[in-house]
Amino acid sequence: MRVLLVGAGGVGTAVTRIAARRPFFEVMVVADHDPARAESAVAALGEAGSRFRAERVDARDEAAVVALLERHSCDVLLNATDPRFVMPLFRAARTAGADYVDMAMSLSRPHAERPYEECGVRLGDEQFAHAEEWEKASALALVGMGVEPGLSDVFARHAADELFDTIEEIGVRDGANLTVDGYDFAPSFSIWTTIEECLNPPVVYEADRGWFTTEPFSEPEVFDFPEGIGPVECVNVEHEEVLLVPRWVPARRVTFKYGLGREFIETLRTLHLLGLDRTDPVTVPGPAGPVAVSPRDVVAACLPDPATLGERMHGKTCAGTWVRGVKDGAPREVYLYHVVDNQWSMKEYGCQAVVWQTAVNPVVALELLATGVWSGAGVLGPEAFPARPFLDLLTAYGSPWGLREQ
Amino acid sequence: MRVLLVGAGGVGTAVTRIAARRPFFEVMVVADHDPARAESAVAALGEAGSRFRAERVDARDEAAVVALLERHSCDVLLNATDPRFVMPLFRAARTAGADYVDMAMSLSRPHAERPYEECGVRLGDEQFAHAEEWEKASALALVGMGVEPGLSDVFARHAADELFDTIEEIGVRDGANLTVDGYDFAPSFSIWTTIEECLNPPVVYEADRGWFTTEPFSEPEVFDFPEGIGPVECVNVEHEEVLLVPRWVPARRVTFKYGLGREFIETLRTLHLLGLDRTDPVTVPGPAGPVAVSPRDVVAACLPDPATLGERMHGKTCAGTWVRGVKDGAPREVYLYHVVDNQWSMKEYGCQAVVWQTAVNPVVALELLATGVWSGAGVLGPEAFPARPFLDLLTAYGSPWGLREQ
Numbered sequence: 001m002r003v004l005l006v007g008a009g010g011v012g013t014a015v016t017r018i019a020a021r022r023p024f025f026e027v028m029v030v031a032d033h034d035p036a037r038a039e040s041a042v043a044a045l046g047e048a049g050s051r052f053r054a055e056r057v058d059a060r061d062e063a064a065v066v067a068l069l070e071r072h073s074c075d076v077l078l079n080a081t082d083p084r085f086v087m088p089l090f091r092a093a094r095t096a097g098a099d100y101v102d103m104a105m106s107l108s109r110p111h112a113e114r115p116y117e118e119c120g121v122r123l124g125d126e127q128f129a130h131a132e133e134w135e136k137a138s139a140l141a142l143v144g145m146g147v148e149p150g151l152s153d154v155f156a157r158h159a160a161d162e163l164f165d166t167i168e169e170i171g172v173r174d175g176a177n178l179t180v181d182g183y184d185f186a187p188s189f190s191i192w193t194t195i196e197e198c199l200n201p202p203v204v205y206e207a208d209r210g211w212f213t214t215e216p217f218s219e220p221e222v223f224d225f226p227e228g229i230g231p232v233e234c235v236n237v238e239h240e241e242v243l244l245v246p247r248w249v250p251a252r253r254v255t256f257k258y259g260l261g262r263e264f265i266e267t268l269r270t271l272h273l274l275g276l277d278r279t280d281p282v283t284v285p286g287p288a289g290p291v292a293v294s295p296r297d298v299v300a301a302c303l304p305d306p307a308t309l310g311e312r313m314h315g316k317t318c319a320g321t322w323v324r325g326v327k328d329g330a331p332r333e334v335y336l337y338h339v340v341d342n343q344w345s346m347k348e349y350g351c352q353a354v355v356w357q358t359a360v361n362p363v364v365a366l367e368l369l370a371t372g373v374w375s376g377a378g379v380l381g382p383e384a385f386p387a388r389p390f391l392d393l394l395t396a397y398g399s400p401w402g403l404r405e406q
Numbered sequence: 407m408r409v410l411l412v413g414a415g416g417v418g419t420a421v422t423r424i425a426a427r428r429p430f431f432e433v434m435v436v437a438d439h440d441p442a443r444a445e446s447a448v449a450a451l452g453e454a455g456s457r458f459r460a461e462r463v464d465a466r467d468e469a470a471v472v473a474l475l476e477r478h479s480c481d482v483l484l485n486a487t488d489p490r491f492v493m494p495l496f497r498a499a500r501t502a503g504a505d506y507v508d509m510a511m512s513l514s515r516p517h518a519e520r521p522y523e524e525c526g527v528r529l530g531d532e533q534f535a536h537a538e539e540w541e542k543a544s545a546l547a548l549v550g551m552g553v554e555p556g557l558s559d560v561f562a563r564h565a566a567d568e569l570f571d572t573i574e575e576i577g578v579r580d581g582a583n584l585t586v587d588g589y590d591f592a593p594s595f596s597i598w599t600t601i602e603e604c605l606n607p608p609v610v611y612e613a614d615r616g617w618f619t620t621e622p623f624s625e626p627e628v629f630d631f632p633e634g635i636g637p638v639e640c641v642n643v644e645h646e647e648v649l650l651v652p653r654w655v656p657a658r659r660v661t662f663k664y665g666l667g668r669e670f671i672e673t674l675r676t677l678h679l680l681g682l683d684r685t686d687p688v689t690v691p692g693p694a695g696p697v698a699v700s701p702r703d704v705v706a707a708c709l710p711d712p713a714t715l716g717e718r719m720h721g722k723t724c725a726g727t728w729v730r731g732v733k734d735g736a737p738r739e740v741y742l743y744h745v746v747d748n749q750w751s752m753k754e755y756g757c758q759a760v761v762w763q764t765a766v767n768p769v770v771a772l773e774l775l776a777t778g779v780w781s782g783a784g785v786l787g788p789e790a791f792p793a794r795p796f797l798d799l800l801t802a803y804g805s806p807w808g809l810r811e812q
Contacts, residue, residue, distance in 0.1 A: 185679045270676040273591045275708035282707040284699050291697040293690050298704045301688040302681035 001025040001370040004069050004098070006059055006089055007080035008032035008041040010190075010307025011103065011146075014351040014359035015080055016041050018397070020048040022363065024370040029072045031057040044350075059085035065092035074098050076369070078362055082192050083107050090127055090141060099139055099369070101362050103146030104193065105240050108200055115201050116215045122203065123243050127379050135378035142365060145382050147319045147338065148174055148256075149240035150361040151394070151401075155321035155336035156241070158387035160249045163334060167251040167325035172241045173335070175225040175232035175259030176317035178342060178353065180309050185267065188313065188354045191300050195277045198260065198268050202236035205246045205254040213238075216272075217265055221257065225318045226404055227339045232259035241321075244381035251325075271299060310352030313342045317353045322406070333406035340399065348398070364393050407431040407776040410475050410504070412465055412495055413486035414438035414447040416596075416713025417509065417552075420757040420765035421486055422447050424803070426454040428769065430776040435478045437463040450756070465491035471498035480504050482775070484768055488598050489513050496533055496547060505545055505775070507768050509552030510599065511646050514606055521607050522621045528609065529649050533785050541784035548771060551788050553725045553744065554580055554662075555646035556767040557800070557807075561727035561742035562647070564793035566655045569740060573657040573731035578647045579741070581631040581638035581665030582723035584748060584759065586715050591673065594719065594760045597706050601683045604666065604674050608642035611652045611660040619644075622678075623671055627663065631724045632810055633745045638665035647727075650787035657731075677705060716758030719748045723759045728812070739812035746805065754804070770799050 001024060005012055008030050019028055030052055032038040038054035045052060053072070057064050059081045069077060069092065077093040079086065079102040086106045093100035105124035112120065127143055134141050144150060152172045160167060180186040187194055201213035217235040224231045239256035246254055260268075271277045276299055281292035320337030342353035349356055365382070368374035374385045382390075391401055407430060411418055414436050425434055436458055438444040444460035451458060459478070463470050465487045475483060475498065483499040485492065485508040492512045499506035511530035518526065533549055540547050550556055558578045566573060586592040593600055607619035623641040630637045645662035652660055666674075677683045682705055687698035726743030748759035755762055771788070774780035779799075780791045788796075797807055 266672070267676050267679065270673050271680075273673065274677075274705060276682065276705065278708065281693075282704065284703040284707045286697055286699055287687075291692055291699060293692055293697060293699050293704060295704055295708050297690040298688065298699060298701055299680060299682065301690045302684065302701050 001076065001366065002072060002074045003028045003366065004072060004074040004077045005030050005080060006057065006065065006077060006085075008037040009080065010305070010352070010355035011359045012080035013041045013044070013307065014349065014355045015078065015363055016045060016052060017349045017351060018360050018363045019366075020045050020052070022367055024367040025051065027051055027053065027072065029053045029055055029068065029074060031055040031068060033058050060088050062088045062092045062095070065089060066096045069093065069096035069098050076101060076366065078366065079103070080359075082190060083196065087126055093141070094130070094134065094137070094139065097137075097139065100141040101145050101365060102143055103150060103358060103362060105143050105149075105243070107196070108238060110201050111213070116213055119203060119211050119213055122211060123238065123240050131379040138377045140369070140376050141379045142369070143379055143381060144240040144244050145362045145365045146358040147361050148172060149244055150382055151338055152241050152319055152321045153244050153382035154387045154390045156245045156249050156323070157383035157385070158391060159321065159323040159334065159336065161387055164323060164325040164327050164332060167249070167323060169253040169255070169324045170245055170249065170251045171254070171322045172239065172256045172320070173223045173225075173234055173259070173322050174257070174319050175223060175229055175234065176315060176354070177229045178313055178315040178317060181312040181314070183304060183312070186304050186306070186309055188306050188309065188317070188352065190306065191303055192296055195268065195271065195296055195299070197237050197239060198258065199272050199277050200238040202238050202256070203242045204236065205242050207252045211243065219257070223257065223259065225259070226335070226337055226402060227316060227318065229316055229318055229339070233261055234259045235265065245383055248381060248383040307352065307355055310342065310346045310350070313352050316341045317357060319357060335404045335406060336401065337404065338399070338401045360394065360397060360399055364390060364397060367393060407482065407772065408478060408480045409434045409772065410478060410480040410483045411436050411486060412463065412471065412483060412491075414443040415486065416711070416758070416761035417765045418486035419447045419450070419713065420755065420761045421484065421769055422451060422458060423755045423757060424766050424769045425772075426451050426458070428773055430773040431457065433457055433459065433478065435459045435461055435474065435480060437461040437474060439464050466494050468494045468498045468501065471495060472502045475499065475502035475504050482507060482772065484772065485509070486765070488596060489602065493532055496536075499547070500536070500540065500543070500545065503543075503545065506547040507551050507771060508549055509556060509764060509768060511549050511555070511649070513602070514644060516607050517619070522619055525609060525617050525619055528617060529644065529646050537785040544783045546775070546782050547785045548775070549785060549787060550646040550650055551768045551771045552764045553767050554578060555650055556788055557744055558647050558725055558727045559650050559788040560793045560796045562651045562655050562729070563789040563791070564797060565727065565729040565740065565742065567793055570729060570731040570733050570738060573655070573729060575659040575661070575730045576651055576655065576657045577660070577728045578645065578662045578726070579629045579631075579640055579665070579728050580663070580725050581629060581635055581640065582721060582760070583635045584719055584721040584723060587718040587720070589710060589718070592710050592712070592715055594712050594715065594723070594758065596712065597709055598702055601674065601677065601702055601705070603643050603645060604664065605678050605683050606644040608644050608662070609648045610642065611648050613658045617649065625663070629663065629665065631665070632741070632743055632808060633722060633724065635722055635724050635745070639667055640665045641671065651789055654787060654789040713758065713761055716748065716752045716756070719758050722747045723763060725763060741810045741812060742807065743810065744805070744807045766800065766803060766805055770796060770803060773799060
């Protein structure tokens with residue numbers, strides 16, 4: 001297998017460090033708009049980096065991405081950029097005849113009149129519109145294959161395959177107790193993506209109603225996370241699992257709730273109130289005359305790069321899927337989860353917990369595809385594939401998952 | 407009198423509309439970095455605009471300001487820009503031999519080690535450092551001559567002259583009940599200046615201690631504002647009056663509290679937490695490569711221009727000075743205040759209440775200087791001049807002030 005990894009930020013860099021220990025691929029080309037980031041990711045691998053090449057590419061430039069895929073004869077494009085670049089990279093892979101894996105799906109747009117009741121363009125709609133084309137070409141786009149979405153979807157499939165006869169509700173629940181020394185406010189994941197997830201209308205699925213939306217931060221609940229993280233306030237957030245799971249796993253209700261905590265919710269509300277979550281440019285004075293910038297990019301530029309915070313970070317992050325249903329005639333409720341301790345991921349990989357946890361899952365998936373354990377064609381979510389081999393290989397990577405009967 | 411008005415934003419435009427009704431000056435040159443703003447301020451005066459000229463000038467370009475003052479033989483420069491431009495305009499006036507009037511003073515810098523206990527560079531320090539030079543030249547820099555500082559300082563002087571034998575405390579108190587239709591968040595005054603005032607360490611004066619600072623938003627109190635505005639939560643804020651009043655009016659304690667309200671305080675705290683109050687540039691991606699912008703300028707660009715909100719605004723704004731002391735052996739407590747109803751200022755002048763209230767005071771002051779009722783040399787605050795003529799002329803402008811015995 002020959003892989004083009006696009007994006008050498010926090011997650012992309014972690015992908016290289018995890019993949020470098022696995023023999024399943026021949027070459028991984030690491031491309032970033034900033035060639036120094038790509039080079040530094042490869043250089044950091046030292047002797048283990050012989051299968052890696054650094055390149056420069058603008059993820060918006062489809063023709064350049066196609067040329068890069070062809071020049072290196074890549075079989076698959078792994079997209080580790082932010083969700084703005086999903087569509088050009090997805091199209092470039094198809095044009096070049098490569099398979100495609102991402103960790104976030106094409107962006108949603110709220111319903112014009114009833115944004116907090118009905119879906120407009122849903123997450124992934126733009127990609128699923130091309131499903132038939134990929135299927136006919138016997139090509140695979142494996143979408144939403146990070147940790148959430150990704151491992152959370154694998155958990156949902158595992159629950160349906162082995163743990164339940166019928167499922168009432170699948171609720172992805174994400175929480176952490178991470179703190180960062182020396183910063184009053186330092187998100188542990190891309191603020192661009194976090195704003196996108198949290199301020200878009202949250203989407204909920206119900207079998208008799210289909211997909212619908214609510215007000216941001218709806219249905220708050222306190223969820224008790226395992227391994228010492230403890231109770232965290234979670235609220236509905238727009239997330240890919242709600243769009244993916246019902247396509248392959250029958251359930252009466254699917255939700256995603258994010259353990260943001262009160263302070264973070266208020267911070268996001270304020271950014272929205274001031275219009276600082278906007279992505280369309282505003283004009284501001286610059287030293288050499290007026291310049292156009294996206295306010296959300298400015299928010300990101302004012303905060304520390306989450307990928308650089310690992311040394312100052314303490315605590316654990318938990319991704320998981322809570323499932324309620326019936327097994328052998330009796331009610332059952334489980335939480336399937338994966339916890340990463342920042343101290344462990346820093347020591348083992350030099351990567352902070354949140355980006356490491358995101359990055360390990362697409363590498364596991366690539367290995368399953370390379371070895372033929374997973375195969376398929378079309379635009380498919382992680383729950384379209386058998387879950388057991390994935391969970392076993394994840395454990396073999398040294399990062400086991402857990403099951404808590406509720 | 408020939409006046410150069412620098413700044414044709416909300417306050418500058420209101421200055422032209424107020425001044426246009428008064429005969430005391432021959433010419434007012436209206437200059438802005440954006441020539442369209444200057445032209446539109448003058449054009450809006452219609453037939454009443456014959457004494458006004460529009461010009462373009464960069465307030466940072468001292469030589470250009472000097473040239474403009476000389477070309478139009480101006481006697482006085484009225485600065486209606488934001489406080490960043492105080493020093494170049496103050497210096498340019500001195501160089502050209504013109505008098506100078508502003509509504510905010512040169513900026514402070516917090517104490518490097520003990521920012522919330524001791525003053526670093528104080529508001530106005532840079533201007534007062536040149537006091538002797540102005541005095542020797544028999545030239546006048548009348549500083550802090552808006553509404554607050556400005557009218558609030560005149561009230562303090564009036565209290566000392568006519569209402570008290572000894573003064574215990576002078577506390578400027580500012581509050582409003584303004585709302586803006588169609589906006590969840592729309593400050594009624596320059597957000598750049600508001601952030602500067604509110605996030606800098608507040609300064610307090612005590613006779614036995616001198617000037618010192620506190621944590622932002624300290625000493626909250628609920629102050630009951632007159633004319634139906636009612637109770638508003640006020641907190642300590644850095645403001646010029648605390649630096650000006652003690653130089654000319656004896657008082658044991660001088661404070662400034664701003665009726666920000668809970669939501670606004672939390673919004674400012676969040677901006678600070680995220681570093682979005684910063685003025686030093688950050689680098690962000692732009693359509694044509696990375697650009698450097700000041701985060702605070704981006705915050706301002708995301709909000710509506712307060713000067714344009716008059717039509718959608720409702721309510722009143724109150725500026726005033728609360729004084730506690732002794733008169734004829736008995737304790738006395740008064741609140742001297744000036745209220746502007748937005749409906750009135752829009753109907754009479756097409757200006758919203760907050761900018762109109764700021765703008766009327768320097769025009770009154772210019773008229774007192776033009777007619778010789780006020781005169782002086784050096785760097786002087788409004789409380790250095792007799793208060794009664796100012797208050798009488800303000801009333802003659804159709805905008806009376808009030809006194810409430812507490």
